[in-house]
Amino acid sequence: MFVSLVKRPERSQWMVYLSPVIALAMTLVSGIILFQLMGVESGKALYAFFVEPITHKYGWAELGVKATPLILIGVALSVGFRANVWNIGAEGQLTLGAICGGGVALFFYGVDSVFVLPLMMVGGILGGMMWAAIPAFLRTRFNANEILTSLMLTYVATLLLSVLVHGPWRDPDGFNFPESRIFSDSATLPVIWAGTRLHLGWIITIAVVAAVWVLMSKTIVGFQVKVVGQAPLAGRHAGFSVNRVIWFSLLLGGAMAGLAGLFEVSGPIGQLLPVISPGYGFTAIIVAFVGRLHPVGVFFAGLLLALSYLGGESAQITMNLPLAVTGVFQGMLLFFLLACDVLIAYQFRLNMTRGAKYG
Amino acid sequence: MKINTNPFGILKSLPALFLAAAMMVAGTSAQAEDIKVGFVYVGPVGDHGWTYRHDQGRLAVEKELGVATTFVESVAEGADSERVIRNLATTGHGLIFTTSFGYMNPTLKVAEQFPDVKFEHATGYKRADNLSTYSARFYEGRTVLGTIAGHMSKTGVVGYIASFPIPEVVRGINAFILAMRKVNPDAVVKVVWVNSWYDPGKEGDAAKALIDQGADIITQHTDSPAPLQVAEQRGVYAFGQASDMSAFAPTAQLTAIINDWNPYYVSRVKALMEGTWESQDVWSGIKTGMVEFAPYGDAVPAEARAAADAVREGIVNGTLHSFDGPINNQAGEQVIGEGETLDDGVLLGMDWYVEGVQGELGGQ
Numbered sequence: 235m236f237v238s239l240v241k242r243p244e245r246s247q248w249m250v251y252l253s254p255v256i257a258l259a260m261t262l263v264s265g266i267i268l269f270q271l272m273g274v275e276s277g278k279a280l281y282a283f284f285v286e287p288i289t290h291k292y293g294w295a296e297l298g299v300k301a302t303p304l305i306l307i308g309v310a311l312s313v314g315f316r317a318n319v320w321n322i323g324a325e326g327q328l329t330l331g332a333i334c335g336g337g338v339a340l341f342f343y344g345v346d347s348v349f350v351l352p353l354m355m356v357g358g359i360l361g362g363m364m365w366a367a368i369p370a371f372l373r374t375r376f377n378a379n380e381i382l383t384s385l386m387l388t389y390v391a392t393l394l395l396s397v398l399v400h401g402p403w404r405d406p407d408g409f410n411f412p413e414s415r416i417f418s419d420s421a422t423l424p425v426i427w428a429g430t431r432l433h434l435g436w437i438i439t440i441a442v443v444a445a446v447w448v449l450m451s452k453t454i455v456g457f458q459v460k461v462v463g464q465a466p467l468a469g470r471h472a473g474f475s476v477n478r479v480i481w482f483s484l485l486l487g488g489a490m491a492g493l494a495g496l497f498e499v500s501g502p503i504g505q506l507l508p509v510i511s512p513g514y515g516f517t518a519i520i521v522a523f524v525g526r527l528h529p530v531g532v533f534f535a536g537l538l539l540a541l542s543y544l545g546g547e548s549a550q551i552t553m554n555l556p557l558a559v560t561g562v563f564q565g566m567l568l569f570f571l572l573a574c575d576v577l578i579a580y581q582f583r584l585n586m587t588r589g590a591k592y593g
Numbered sequence: 594m595k596i597n598t599n600p601f602g603i604l605k606s607l608p609a610l611f612l613a614a615a616m617m618v619a620g621t622s623a624q625a626e627d628i629k630v631g632f633v634y635v636g637p638v639g640d641h642g643w644t645y646r647h648d649q650g651r652l653a654v655e656k657e658l659g660v661a662t663t664f665v666e667s668v669a670e671g672a673d674s675e676r677v678i679r680n681l682a683t684t685g686h687g688l689i690f691t692t693s694f695g696y697m698n699p700t701l702k703v704a705e706q707f708p709d710v711k712f713e714h715a716t717g718y719k720r721a722d723n724l725s726t727y728s729a730r731f732y733e734g735r736t737v738l739g740t741i742a743g744h745m746s747k748t749g750v751v752g753y754i755a756s757f758p759i760p761e762v763v764r765g766i767n768a769f770i771l772a773m774r775k776v777n778p779d780a781v782v783k784v785v786w787v788n789s790w791y792d793p794g795k796e797g798d799a800a801k802a803l804i805d806q807g808a809d810i811i812t813q814h815t816d817s818p819a820p821l822q823v824a825e826q827r828g829v830y831a832f833g834q835a836s837d838m839s840a841f842a843p844t845a846q847l848t849a850i851i852n853d854w855n856p857y858y859v860s861r862v863k864a865l866m867e868g869t870w871e872s873q874d875v876w877s878g879i880k881t882g883m884v885e886f887a888p889y890g891d892a893v894p895a896e897a898r899a900a901a902d903a904v905r906e907g908i909v910n911g912t913l914h915s916f917d918g919p920i921n922n923q924a925g926e927q928v929i930g931e932g933e934t935l936d937d938g939v940l941l942g943m944d945w946y947v948e949g950v951q952g953e954l955g956g957q
Contacts, residue, residue, distance in 0.1 A: 410942045431672075431675070502672035512673060551665060557667050
């Protein structure tokens with residue numbers, strides 16, 4: 235290797251805050267070049283991406299709807315990532331949350347009680363935790379890699395949901411199509427902004443972000459997570475249990491992913507479908523890292539990712555740009571964000587002499 | 594290869610256009626430039642299958658009527674679709690086609706909020722004053738494919754790559770094997786469910802597995818050409834899905850079912866322009882040209898061609914139905930006898946296999 239990345243002795247405080255701004259500027263510049271090359275008016279295209287989706291009340295509400303699962307899962311995953319616990323299977327935990335919470339809704343179908351919704355939320359949280367407990371057990375008991383186990387369980391979860399909506403939970407009046415009944419009103423999340431789809435889940439998500447912030451910065455649990463993640467040996471010396479941190483991280487991630495899944499089915503979707511998430515559990519991993527594993531950062535990263543999705547749709551509708559361009563544009567945004575962050579913590583060093591590996 | 598019984602064919606003729614133009618001048622209808630039509634697709638326009646054919650329909654609308662169109666591709670069938678449909682409704686689209694079953698409830702929700710906008714949902718069953726449904730009797734096409742397979746399979750085993758165990762797909766499997774067993778009473782079909790409409794990797798793997806199990810013809814109810822490419826490599830035959838896929842399998846493709854939405858889309862947009870659009874439920878097949886076929890591959894012998902043509906003709910003139918009795922279920926029990934035919938109600942909710950299908954139907 236002629237070029238290597240070397241950790242900077244000290245991060246520039248200025249750069250830490252400037253980095254997202256620089257990344258955004260670079261995305262805009264490359265975006266302009268990309269659109270010019272395609273023969274599209276770049277001003278209009280950028281407007282369609284970043285501004286148009288939120289020029290109206292419904293758009294702002296949709297931003298919240300789209301960001302809710304991303305932030306909720308991203309913020310919980312960031313705790314685990316700080317502890318070096320790699321829960322890649324949030325998508326499966328989300329699915330189990332939807333199954334368990336949605337199962338409660340179907341069990342109480344037609345029951346008009348204020349207790350249905352809280353019960354569903356408990357069901358969603360427990361479902362996600364249960365699914366995350368499996369990799370936690372396998373890791374702490376058999377030292378099985380949680381990246382692999384949690385990821386594989388995602389496919390199991392998706393198939394489980396598929397079996398349920400194709401079979402026992404199928405809408406009896408639905409011509410055998412694989413969909414559950416549409417949930418009763420008492421099992422549907424209240425809309426908090428009339429005329430939109432913004433639901434109670436958004437407020438709970440904000441509360442969770444605040445709670446995780448307090449947890450990580452003010453409590454001994456948060457301290458343990460950070461110590462175990464950065465210096466497991468030091469953590470052990472201090473008497474912190476690595477296994478406890480693993481269990482805690484995975485269960486927290488599972489709980490929030492499950493809750494996010496429940497919010498999707500009892501919020502904007504309103505029923506169980508064979509597929510309920512376009513990969514929120516995976517996108518949340520990106521959100522966690524773009525937000526630098528900090529709750530506030532994750533909050534804004536979730537909004538940014540959500541905006542880029544809405545922008546992609548609006549660019550297709552108003553500019554007739556193909557979806558692939560949206561993908562390229564989103565990719566550039568993420569690339570610059572992460573690249574800028576890397577270059578704040580690390581610097582390039584040219585190695586002129588060969589064999590200087592250990593030098 | 595168009596069938597001349599196509600009632601929409603007349604739209605392509607010049608007089609109709611002149612008539613439409615005259616009516617526009619008379620002010621009884623909307624100007625082409627006032628109308629925008631939106632399309633919501635479940636896959637990418639380049640899938641060479643389902644979405645590709647819908648997009649061909651959209652292009653036909655642009656070309657024949659000069660109407661501006663918009664499409665949004667790869668829209669997930671969950672929470673996102675409602676926003677996309679709504680955004681189309683608020684940006685001046687007078688007619689919106691939502692082209693996948695999973696858009697049913699979102700389309701209905703948006704249709705209730707925008708009574709002045711017209712909606713058309715493919716393959717669903719929920720309608721409203723401003724929400725039509727349309728679908729094609731693809732099972733009729735499967736009957737033609739099954740007939741060809743009956744003549745051409747040496748092992749008597751056909752591999753069927755299926756997407757989801759919904760009535761639409763089950764109906765296709767049943768129609769296929771019923772027709773095949775009329776030619777070869779011992780024929781069986783093996784089904785692999787890939788749980789996806791479009792997943793070239795899984796579809797290709799399924800094709801390999803089926804060929805390894807003795808299938809010498811592959812057919813599919815998924816949208817990518819991957820199974821045909823596998824068939825081409827392995828030297829077995831296959832049928833294209835939704836569009837002519839012979840480019841991917843010049844030797845292997847025996848024919849393909851082609852979904853031809855063009856005449857339907859043009860007629861519906863025209864109805865909107867003329868102010869005659871009404872909510873309806875359309876389910877038509879070979880007769881109206883909604884279900885078409887690619888030219889027969891070179892490998893198809895004259896005898897099989899003649900049999901397939903006869904079946905098509907029978908379906909068009911009503912002397913033959915894909916689900917004419919006697920029909921036995923998978924367990925061998927008679928469902929209907931000679932002289933009876935399954936009705937549309939049974940077909941719409943079909944969740945059981947007929948005799949000759951191997952494997953269990955998922956989720957029962």
